[in-house]
Amino acid sequence: MWIFYRIIDFFKYLPKEIKWFCQRGIRGYSDYDTWDMDYWFLNTVVPMLKSLRKNKHGYPGNITQEEWDNILDKMIFYFTEANEETCSKQNKYKDSFSNVMWKNGKMIDKSQMNKQEAKYYEEIRHKYFNREKELYLYRNKKLQQGFVLFNNWFWHLWD
Known part of the structure; x- marks a missing residue:
C-alpha cells in the first residue's frame, strides 16, 4: 500500500520539483533550498x-x-x-x-x-x-x- 502513496506523492510534487529544478538552473538555488539553507550549504560545500x-x-x-x-x-x-x-x-x-x-x-x-x-x-x-x-x-x-x-x-x- 505504501507504494501507492509514493506514486501519488511523486505526481503531487512533480510540478514543484520541476519549478525548483528550473530555479536552480536560472539562479543557482531554488526556493526549496532557502527553506533549509544550513542543510543545503553543508551538503553542497x-x-x-x-x-x-x-x-x-x-x-x-x-x-x-x-x-x-x-x-x-x-x-x-x-x-x-x-x-x-x-x-x-x-x-x-x-x-x-x-x-x-x-x-x-x-x-x-x-x-x-x-x-x-x-x-x-x-x-x-x-x-x-x-x-x-x-x-x-x-x-x-x-x-x-x-x-x-x-x-x-x-x-x-x-x-
Whole structure:
C-alpha cells in the first residue's frame, strides 16, 4: 500500500520539483533550498571542496601544495563533522529514545506508563538529551573551525 502513496506523492510534487529544478538552473538555488539553507550549504560545500582538491590546477602562492591540500582536507573534515547526517559521532540513545516515545506509530502517553516504564523513560530521555547537547556543541565547534578556514582562504577557493 505504501507504494501507492509514493506514486501519488511523486505526481503531487512533480510540478514543484520541476519549478525548483528550473530555479536552480536560472539562479543557482531554488526556493526549496532557502527553506533549509544550513542543510543545503553543508551538503553542497563538502562535495565542492572535494572536487576542488581533486581537480585543482594550482594553490595559493604563499604556501605549498601539500599545505593547501591539508587546508582543504581540514575544511572538508570540519564541514562533514558539522553535518548531523555525516558526523562521525552519533547519538547512541536515538533508537532507545524512539522506542520509548513511540509504539505502533503513536506517541506514548507518559501518564499511562507503570512506575518501571516511567523510570526507564526518564533515564533514556535524560541520556538522549544530554548526548544531543554534546553532539550539538561538537558539531557547532567543527562548523566554526570550518568557517574560520573558509573565511581565511575564501579568495583562494577557485581553480
